[in-house]
Every structure is written in structure tokens, then in C-alpha cells.
Amino acid sequence: MATSTPFLLLVLHLCSGSLGQPPEDLTISTLNGKVRGTRLSVLGHDVRAFLGVPYAKPPLGELRFRAPKPAGKWEGVKNAANFSNTCYQLPDTLFPGFSGAEMWNPNTPVSEDCLYLNVWTPHLKGKSQTLPVLVWIYGGGFTSGTSSLALYDGRFLSQSENVVVVSMNYRLGALGFLSLPENDNIRGNAGLLDQQLALRWVADNIAFFGGDSSKVTLFGESAGAASVGFHLLAPSSHGLFHRAILQSGVPTAPWASLSQRETWKRSLSLASLLGCPRSPAADLERCLQRVDLVDIVTEQFQVLTEASILGFPFAPSADGLFLPDEPEVLLKTGNFKKIEVLFGLNQNEGTYFLVYGMPGYSLAGESPISRKLFIEGIPLALPGTNNVTKEAVIFQYTSWSEVDNEVKNRDAMGDLLGHQFFSCPTLEFARRYSEHGGKAFFYLFDHRSSANPWPAWMGVMHGYEIEFVFGMPLNASLKYTEREVNMSRSIMKQWANFARTGNPSNSGVPWPLFQAESQFYLTLNTNQPLQRSKMIAQQCQFWTNLVPKIQGVSGMESHKHQIPLPLFSIWSIILAQPCTDSTITHRHSPQMKMNTNTHTYSHTCMVSKHLRLENLI
16 A cells, blocks of 8 residues: 555546546446446556446335345436445544555445446447456455445556456445344345345446456455355355455455354344334334434444454354355355355465554554563454463464563464464365365465555555555556566456466466365565465464364363363373473463373473463363
8 A cells, every 4th residue: 555645646646537538438328227437548548437337226215234126227328437425334533644544444425325336448348359357346344345445446457457347335334234033124144235236237237348247257355355255155146257366355254254143133232222122023124224324333333242353243144045054064065156266365464453452552663562462462362262262372372482572472463363364264265165176276465565554564464465456556656666566567467367267377477276285375476476385284273173173162161071082182292291390370360370290281381381271181
């Protein structure tokens, strides 16, 4: 990303892109009616942009919370030269005036009337060749985001790679994912159904814009990537796209979905907060549809019962219709669309979230983190987990030779968040996807942008590949380095090659398949891409295989001898070196003591002093 001045220059540049061409040259007849776009000059060439095109009826009144209805027909010519409203959300106000945070905030008015899409195309219907289509889905934790951000402008990608780029708005938070029991009208996942309806619009209309409806590639980041994954899992979406790119997110990530029971619980809790009766169902629905919009979006955060660093009040759920089962079940059983999929991660996925509530972290300075602060942050990083799980995670992410090293403690928490919430779920999804017959490719993006305004210690952050995917460095006013311009061109070429052929390989750089055993991936930076394998394999074994077993053991204090053998066997590898002290005090809980006469420990007695490993015996 860039500092405030370059981003202001970009916004001014984007707003002044029309060359004043005759409107007849920019008018397209869709199945709903005519739209008139705008012509943009991009690197000496033309791109046509059609912004704010309605694909659904405004979800107002009785349509609030419900599945979207297709947009109706209109008379005359609809102006499509400007972005639409943003779906209603609260802005990030934690860092006023800081471009790194504010660049993600809505840049158009927020409203419930927000279901519109955008199209960028290098040529219109009438040319002999139709072009591949890339459909972007934005992230934001299913709580924030909009397609109109300068970061998501499709002009450079469209012009550079001769592709059609589409993006859409979809409903967020409770408005997009609230679900009511015993109510067939409000079953949840309205936000995903918004996306699906936009894809149906693409299938029906993209040929009018020069696009090939048989070559549609979904791509998204974070919650947008998880959304792409949900469409891979949803049978009703399967005929609407042909390839997929998931950037730093999958539907099986801990934050990406809720059980239907939990969604119902949160929905009814919100209803109570808003003064609505829980029954009968029809009265509850009518009440929620009449409540003030601001109250819904403000009160929705009160349904969270436990503080956490990645806690979102509402998210997709297995509704039995759009999503027939839990994402983990569909993935493990191979019930998904088997196509070419490009997965990827950034080097430091977790650091972005540290300054949003983790004890001791700040935009100022180097954020040194003491051992005490590291321990205090563990509950926020591990909501809903038992104490044994927390202790195991502390063990895994402690540098035992330098327990009080404040830089290592700082970086360890970033790794912990990144591995748990993004890297390991994405790697596991790709592994199972490949194992069940899907064709997977994988990348690691490890270049820190020269324009990144966040502190340097945060590294290659979550979301900071997007600017290179959309070609922002090609805008000379933003003053990226020449190497970054070339890297951005290369990444756009790889994404477009994938959309065209199903293989992201660029000229001279073969991209190997990511398979369950080999797990090959490519590094993306300003240097020549490198082929590597089995990214953070040990850490992901911990999160994917060990943590679920630990978390699955209940009643540890009263049933210490009923631990399943596989769990004990794993920990017996860790526990090796006996301690001679008769008692060891947990340094973070002085009252906690344990007898060590009958147990053995690894990494010297010092390690044992930091863990309540008696809980595992």
C-alpha cells in the first residue's frame, strides 16, 4: 500500500479517467437494460469501466436478511460511470489519519441499497475474440469491505492482460449472515447468495462486455478467498465459474464460518438486544426488518461472548441449502468442485492483527513484548480453547533458549496468529483439495512493499499482495520501485495465465503442482521465483493434528488418566529430560505447583517451569 499522498493522487487519477468520448460508444445493452460507462486511459490504451451496475433488487424492507432477488428491467440508459453505495458497515476508527488503516474504509456512502457490481473491459462486444473473466471478491472478515476501494481498481489488470475484471458488493455482518430457526425466509448466508447472484449476472451478461462466460475465474483475499472456497463447496455455484484463486483464506479457517446452532444463538441474542420477540417466527422477522439499520450494525458486536483478536459476530454457516454440510466435512469427504485452484499466503499473515488489541503492540516503535505481555495475549489468540491447549501453544511458540527476548516474543505472537488462522488452514485445505482430485498450485508472497506505511517489523502483511495483483505499481504517481513494477507485471501475468489456461506458469518459470505429498510452492518477490516444498510443515502438524486432539480432551483435571493414547504418545516425544527438583512453580501462576517425581520433561528443567504439563498426564 502507499502513504496518504500517493493514495490521494491515485483517487484523483481514478476520478479523472474519462476522456469525454461520445456516450453512444460506451452504452451497452444488458438483459436488464442499457448502461452507459466511462472510458479510461491506461498506459496509453483504453479501458471501459461500467461501475455501479445493479445485479439485485435493493435488499430493503421485507428483503432485509433474505436471499437476494435479481434486479428488474429498466427503461432508458442507466448511468454506470460511478461506484455505488457501500454495504452498511462501521469504519475502522482506531488509527485516525493513518493511511494504512483508513485505506480499507468505505469510500462511498454506506447503505442497505448496495448490491451493485463493476466491470472493466479492454474492448466491448463486436470483437471476434472473447476474453477471460476474473471476478474479484473483497475481504474484511465478512464484516467490512467494499468493491470501490482504490486498491481494487481493475483497470491496470484489465488493460495489461487483456482480460475482463468484475467485482461486486455483498452484504456484511448480521445483514449478510443472520439466520433464524424455524424460518425458511431467513436461513443465513445472504452475503454468499449475493455473490452467487452476481455470478449469475456474469454468466448471463458478460458477453456484452467482451467476456467469455465459459472462462470465469473467481479470485479473492481473506474473507473474499474464503468466499471463493465456499463457492467451491456449494453445489449451486458450481456451474458459474471454472477456476479459482484463494489469497490468504479458506472456508475451513477458524474465523470463516460458524455452526448453524451458534449462528441461531447469536441471531436470537441480537434480536433480544434490539427489543424483538423471539417468537412467533413471523413476528421476530417483521421486527428485525423494521429495526433501525444503525442499531443492527452497532449492536451486532454485543453477541460476542468472549474477547478475541479475530472475533467476527456473524459469518457463513451450513444452512443445508447453499452449504449442505460443515466446510470441514465437505472438504474431508471430497464434496467440492474439482478444478484448477491457485492458493497462496503472505509471509507474515498474523502481524496485521497484533496492533488491534494484543497487549503491548503499537504503531509506534518496535513493539517489544515481554514474556508477561506474551502470556497475557494468549487468551485473545485462542478463544474457546481449554487451558491445556493454551499451555501447548505457549510451549510451541516459546524460544526456550531466550524466554525473555522481547523481539522473539513479539514475532512469535505474529507467527502464532498467522499459522493458526491463515497459513495452516490454507495449506491443509490445499492438501486435501489435491488429495481428492483437485488440481492445486500454491505460492508464498514474501516481498514487503516499498510503499507500506505500517512499521517495518510487521513484515509482509496480510493483504499486502493485493496491490501487485491489481497492478497499482504501474501507476507512476505512486512511485513504486522499478523492480516492484516488474514484479507486479509478472504477478498479473501469472494470474491471467491461470485464468486463460489453468496454469499460472510464466515464461521460463514452470510452476509445479501442489500435491498432498510433495506440497511444492513458488515464492513470489522481486527476484526470480524459487520452487520450495512443505511450507512450515512442523508448525502445521501442530495446529492440524495435535491441537484438535488436545482440545478434544475434556475434564482433564478430574480425568487425568483417561487421555487417549495417541495424544499421550505425541507428548511423550516432547517429554524427555527428567528434572531433579521436587516441585516446580509455574512462573505465570505462582500458586500452580506440580510434583515432578514421576514425570520427565524436555529442553531442561527451565522449560518445564513455564508449563503446566501435569495437565497432560
